[in-house]
Amino acid sequence: MNDLLYVNGGNPLRGDITVRGAKNFVSKAMVAALLGETPSVLRNVPQIRDVAVVRGLLELHGVRVDADDAAGTLHLDPSDVEIAHVADIDAHAGSSRIPILFCGPLLHRLGEAFIPDLGGCRIGDRPINYHLDILRQFGAVVEKRPQGIYLSAPKRLQGTKIALPYPSVGATEQLLLTAVRADGITELAGAAIEPEIMDLINVLQKMGAIISVDTDRVIRIEGVDRLEGYQHTALSDRIEAASWASAALATGGDIYVRGATQPEMTTFLNTFRKVGGEFVVDDEGIRFYHPGGDLRSIQLETDVHPGFMTDWQQPLVVALTQAKGLSIVHETVYENRFGFVDALVGMGATIQVYKECLGGRPCRFGQRNFYHSAVISGPTPLSAADIEVPDLRGGFSHLIAALTAKGTSQVRGISLIDRGYEHFMDKLTALGAEFSRD
Ligand code: EPU
Numbered sequence: 001m002n003d004l005l006y007v008n009g010g011n012p013l014r015g016d017i018t019v020r021g022a023k024n025f026v027s028k029a030m031v032a033a034l035l036g037e038t039p040s041v042l043r044n045v046p047q048i049r050d051v052a053v054v055r056g057l058l059e060l061h062g063v064r065v066d067a068d069d070a071a072g073t074l075h076l077d078p079s080d081v082e083i084a085h086v087a088d089i090d091a092h093a094g095s096s097r098i099p100i101l102f103c104g105p106l107l108h109r110l111g112e113a114f115i116p117d118l119g120g121c122r123i124g125d126r127p128i129n130y131h132l133d134i135l136r137q138f139g140a141v142v143e144k145r146p147q148g149i150y151l152s153a154p155k156r157l158q159g160t161k162i163a164l165p166y167p168s169v170g171a172t173e174q175l176l177l178t179a180v181r182a183d184g185i186t187e188l189a190g191a192a193i194e195p196e197i198m199d200l201i202n203v204l205q206k207m208g209a210i211i212s213v214d215t216d217r218v219i220r221i222e223g224v225d226r227l228e229g230y231q232h233t234a235l236s237d238r239i240e241a242a243s244w245a246s247a248a249l250a251t252g253g254d255i256y257v258r259g260a261t262q263p264e265m266t267t268f269l270n271t272f273r274k275v276g277g278e279f280v281v282d283d284e285g286i287r288f289y290h291p292g293g294d295l296r297s298i299q300l301e302t303d304v305h306p307g308f309m310t311d312w313q314q315p316l317v318v319a320l321t322q323a324k325g326l327s328i329v330h331e332t333v334y335e336n337r338f339g340f341v342d343a344l345v346g347m348g349a350t351i352q353v354y355k356e357c358l359g360g361r362p363c364r365f366g367q368r369n370f371y372h373s374a375v376i377s378g379p380t381p382l383s384a385a386d387i388e389v390p391d392l393r394g395g396f397s398h399l400i401a402a403l404t405a406k407g408t409s410q411v412r413g414i415s416l417i418d419r420g421y422e423h424f425m426d427k428l429t430a431l432g433a434e435f436s437r438d
Pocket of ligand 1: 025335
């Protein structure tokens with residue numbers, strides 16, 4: 001795909017689009033299929049690059065994958081799981097963070113696993129220390145090698161008791177995917193309880209796992225000897241839905257997001273309403289619109305579920321440049337998720353970033369040298385600019401900014417957006433956006 005988009009902004013986005021399954025669930029459910037002795041079927045799968053990457057990784061490990069892209073269905077047959085060649089896996093280095101989640105399933109199936117250097121968005125250090133600590137506690141041996149990390153399980157993995165220092169989504173998934181087939185009972189305190197994790201638990205339970213979730217972030221798993229394949233329809237992508245909602249707000253538009261679901265978006269919807277956006281929920285989706293008049297500034301803090309998601313922050317910040325007064329946004333999940341605002345400032349936004357924890361309770365980054373709070377003063381008209389997409393969500397925010405700004409912007413590096421936004425150009429066309437590719 002060509003990487004440069006000319007966007008002629010300044011017009012409200014209006015129309016009807018569809019979101020399918022959540023990227024951050026689908027990729028994990030695909031990995032879970034490795035644990036089954038029989039094939040799995042996953043539905044509502046979006047055609048995005050992260051799905052293609054995980055598919056490639058599964059195929060390297062002998063999983064047969066058949067896709068019906070239009071229907072959004074994946075058939076995953078793990079009957080012939082095998083060790084992949086290090087060089088082949090290494091070719092995937094840098095393209096995704098998902099390989100780390102292959103460890104538990106591969107250790108159960110094959111007794112060993114190899115993980116290349118991990119990619120993902122550049123939004124902080126994004127270490128994997130929690131993951132490796134968890135795997136070691138189950139009894140895996142972890143060796144760092146030049147191209148990546150080699151793991152082996154000399155004996156069957158053993159259930160264990162773990163307390164996470166922070167409710168990490170990936171580490172919770174790592175634990176689930178490893179504990180379900182480990183010997184005995186595993187107890188995780190301080191677990192992440194994002195809806196995508198709950199849907200992964202649904203999948204694992206369908207496969208034969210025994211998992212209970214307490215109200216206090218404690219997850220308890222009784223290991224079983226054998227898991228079967230599953231049939232499951234993925235929950236909707238609440239990040240994509242919120243991204244389009246923010247685009248509607250920033251451009252003064254009206255977007256019906258078919259497939260968007262209310263229960264996973266309660267916190268976003270409250271915030272959307274406080275900023276001055278309106279929405280209508282029906283059985284098939286949610287209509288998000290700007291009712292006219294001024295948008296209102298807000299004070300916002302990102303957090304783990306049920307808080308305001310970090311991934312909702314970047315698209316919403318673009319809309320906040322159009323709100324009246326001073327908005328304060330405190331990012332508490334990633335230390336470095338405000339890099340994208342430089343481009344907005346270049347387009348005329350008034351945004352100042354701070355190292356202090358502003359407007360909320362102190363977070364892990366307060367005593368360290370990270371610009372993780374932002375003050376946005378609005379409303380400011382945005383003007384067209386030449387901008388470079390920094391990461392997936394920051395990139396979508398740049399796209400919203402270009403659609404909000406009067407004149408023609410050049411947005412470079414748009415192929416990054418393909419990682420997590422299905423057919424976003426077709427959707428832009430459906431919403432009446434004016435753009436062309438170089
Ligand atoms: N962390 C550690 N050590 C670890 C793992 C995480 O210190 O071993 C820290 C991270 O550095 C971060 C915090 O814990 O400060 C939270 O990270 P988490 O593990 O929860 O994030 P993740 O599993 O790597 C997933 C999503 C992200 C989303 C976060 C938070 C996937 C593939 N990615 O990442 O999605 O922002 O959870 O909800 O599921 C995106 O979709 O654009 C995206 C970045």
